[in-house]
Amino acid sequence: MFHVKQEVSREKKYDIIVVGGGHAGCEAAAAAANLGSRVLLITMNMANMAQMSCNPSIGGIAKGQIVREIDAMGGLTGVVTDATMIQFRMLNLSKGPAMWSPRAQNDRMLFSIEWRNWLEKIEKLEFWQDSVTEIIVEGERVTGVITALGITFFADAVILANGTFLNGIIHIGEKQFQGGRIGERSSRNLTESLKTFGLESNRMKTGTPVRVDGRTLDFSKMTEQPGDVIPGKFSFLDTPKLLKQRSCYLAFTSTEVHDILRTGFEKSPLFTGRIKGAGPRYCPSIEDKIERFSDKERHQLFIEPEGWDTVEYYVNGFSSSLPEEVQFLALRKVKGFEHARFFRPGYAIEYDYFPPHQLSFSLESKVIEHLYLAGQINGTTGYEEAAAQGFMAGINAHLKLNQEKPFILKRSEAYIGVLIDDLITKGTDEPYRMFTSRAEYRILLRQDNADYRLTPMAHALGLASDERLKKMKEKYGTIDKIIKFLQQTIISPEEANPMLNRCGTAPLAQRTKLATLLLRPQIGIKDMTMDLNPLSDFTETLSGSVQDALKEAELLIKYEGYIQKEQEIADKLSRLENMPLDSAFDYHKLKSLSFEAREKLTQIRPGTIGQAARISGVSPADISVLIVHLGR
Numbered sequence: 001m002f003h004v005k006q007e008v009s010r011e012k013k014y015d016i017i018v019v020g021g022g023h024a025g026c027e028a029a030a031a032a033a034n035l036g037s038r039v040l041l042i043t044m045n046m047a048n049m050a051q052m053s054c055n056p057s058i059g060g061i062a063k064g065q066i067v068r069e070i071d072a073m074g075g076l077t078g079v080v081t082d083a084t085m086i087q088f089r090m091l092n093l094s095k096g097p098a099m100w101s102p103r104a105q106n107d108r109m110l111f112s113i114e115w116r117n118w119l120e121k122i123e124k125l126e127f128w129q130d131s132v133t134e135i136i137v138e139g140e141r142v143t144g145v146i147t148a149l150g151i152t153f154f155a156d157a158v159i160l161a162n163g164t165f166l167n168g169i170i171h172i173g174e175k176q177f178q179g180g181r182i183g184e185r186s187s188r189n190l191t192e193s194l195k196t197f198g199l200e201s202n203r204m205k206t207g208t209p210v211r212v213d214g215r216t217l218d219f220s221k222m223t224e225q226p227g228d229v230i231p232g233k234f235s236f237l238d239t240p241k242l243l244k245q246r247s248c249y250l251a252f253t254s255t256e257v258h259d260i261l262r263t264g265f266e267k268s269p270l271f272t273g274r275i276k277g278a279g280p281r282y283c284p285s286i287e288d289k290i291e292r293f294s295d296k297e298r299h300q301l302f303i304e305p306e307g308w309d310t311v312e313y314y315v316n317g318f319s320s321s322l323p324e325e326v327q328f329l330a331l332r333k334v335k336g337f338e339h340a341r342f343f344r345p346g347y348a349i350e351y352d353y354f355p356p357h358q359l360s361f362s363l364e365s366k367v368i369e370h371l372y373l374a375g376q377i378n379g380t381t382g383y384e385e386a387a388a389q390g391f392m393a394g395i396n397a398h399l400k401l402n403q404e405k406p407f408i409l410k411r412s413e414a415y416i417g418v419l420i421d422d423l424i425t426k427g428t429d430e431p432y433r434m435f436t437s438r439a440e441y442r443i444l445l446r447q448d449n450a451d452y453r454l455t456p457m458a459h460a461l462g463l464a465s466d467e468r469l470k471k472m473k474e475k476y477g478t479i480d481k482i483i484k485f486l487q488q489t490i491i492s493p494e495e496a497n498p499m500l501n502r503c504g505t506a507p508l509a510q511r512t513k514l515a516t517l518l519l520r521p522q523i524g525i526k527d528m529t530m531d532l533n534p535l536s537d538f539t540e541t542l543s544g545s546v547q548d549a550l551k552e553a554e555l556l557i558k559y560e561g562y563i564q565k566e567q568e569i570a571d572k573l574s575r576l577e578n579m580p581l582d583s584a585f586d587y588h589k590l591k592s593l594s595f596e597a598r599e600k601l602t603q604i605r606p607g608t609i610g611q612a613a614r615i616s617g618v619s620p621a622d623i624s625v626l627i628v629h630l631g632r
Helices: 023-035 063-074 079-083 108-120 190-196 255-262 287-293 322-332 383-401 413-428 447-459 466-488 493-502 514-518 524-533 531-538 548-556 560-575 593-604 607-613 620-629
Strands: 013-019 039-044 057-059 083-090 101-106 124-129 132-138 141-147 153-159 168-170 175-178 202-213 223-225 248-252 300-305 312-319 343-345 347-354 371-373
Touching: 013 141, 013 383, 023 039, 023 124, 023 153, 023 383, 039 153, 057 063, 057 079, 057 383, 063 079, 063 101, 063 383, 063 413, 063 447, 079 083, 079 101, 079 108, 079 383, 083 255, 083 466, 101 108, 108 124, 108 343, 132 153, 132 190, 132 560, 153 383, 202 322, 255 287, 255 322, 287 312, 312 322, 322 343, 371 383, 383 413, 447 466, 466 514, 466 531, 466 548, 493 524, 514 548, 524 531, 524 548, 548 560, 607 620
Parallel strands: 013 039, 013 153, 039 124, 153 371
Antiparallel strands: 057 101, 083 101, 132 141, 141 153, 168 175, 168 347, 202 312, 202 343, 202 347, 223 248, 248 300, 300 312
């Protein structure tokens, strides 16, 4: 006869438990286990690892920089993205390099499968499919969790990455029902458990659009958006290159579409008050857009394929919680959608989050020791923001258990540093989304140099591999050689003028250094490599990814002055920390301020420039406007 032992077994005791298998949870579990901790990942559905609940894409404005930073430190989001993308575009190429942001469309199903494959290769990572309903706290320290099945797991640290599942309620018109995503149950009781120990919670809202059958769309009535001719990738490692791509398409709503949508407003949970939580300002529902921007006759819709071999399309820009019949009727009035069939309606989801001012910069709770929170549970929105928090929480939980200092990135070191600093110092009462405008050092925090900024730090932690560090050093060794060559090599007018004439810029009258020539806006490194023999001969002596190194050297030479100026502005801002602001000032008079800044400054009424700078939604550019207004 067998007897079950009652004491805690090895199988139920871990170094770290990660709750939630979304983007935050997966990065947290991988980081902690790769550093050497024994990790248990508890998720409600192991078939949905890092599920793309909303649009099937990774990256975008500022978000692409975050993914590059995660990758530079040994995270997995970039690697998985490269393996599953169906289109790549570098956004904002018409602007300066601080704004360039990589973005990929991905195969939704392959993305989740690839994530699970990577996680299952990690030796110290184990899995359990269940829902966590309680945490166990002894004294002021978390010691484990209890699941819906009544099983107790113990650990020295717990990372909560529950996404939108905590007491999630889905809204479609007048219908509402429990769920963390449509078709998946919500997580109950955990919020109440956390509140018992003194944590403060609140509610937020997000949404997702309809999904349609691509076989019923007329793409000839839309504008095609193909990927880049030479597609890039996210990882700094040698991940596979994209050899073929699928196009996205651009469509527009109309006044007729808006009029139909308005017929459902009286049943909209957004307008009737059934939704209490704040929604995302920068990704509003279609009904919110036509209400807030009633002067606009149309809004853009981006029609995105869900994968290589599926007919399902995601209608980006048509997020809605209106009754499904109103959604469908309105969308069929969009050109190209006249005969559209629908797979499922858009919906809004309202869920619990924990305001992040309750956390330290390591993402550990200030109330319960060894408890970490990461992702949408902290009030953020977006896969990339969640993945970054999970990655940092996984690192810091491991470091704490090994009596090491927390790993905290500065605002001048990474977008991830900006993200976490914003959350902790400013808090958020609406879903937080990263933008380049939130980073005052964005020329330093480019997507192309994330490896240079962060790989040495991650290697010192034991997370970035020797191979990754070696690759980074070789790359920047090549860049240094190129810069020195350009700064030391002098070109004659006879050699340079044919190229200058062709590029539409003034000819040389005397011998000039190549680096000086490169400062001209009409001249690029590609022109010089093709037409100037000294440079083309030199590049043939180089090894590795020469074209990438040439582009990086060009940026460092062309923008050297801007980098110095940015540092001066940062120093100036620090000196102006205590400059007083008039509490009665009418911020709506300053039209140079962003609309959000005017709203927030009017609402909060900061007493100093320093306080204003820490308000979520007030960008460094807005602070500069205030300083100019004050005459400094």
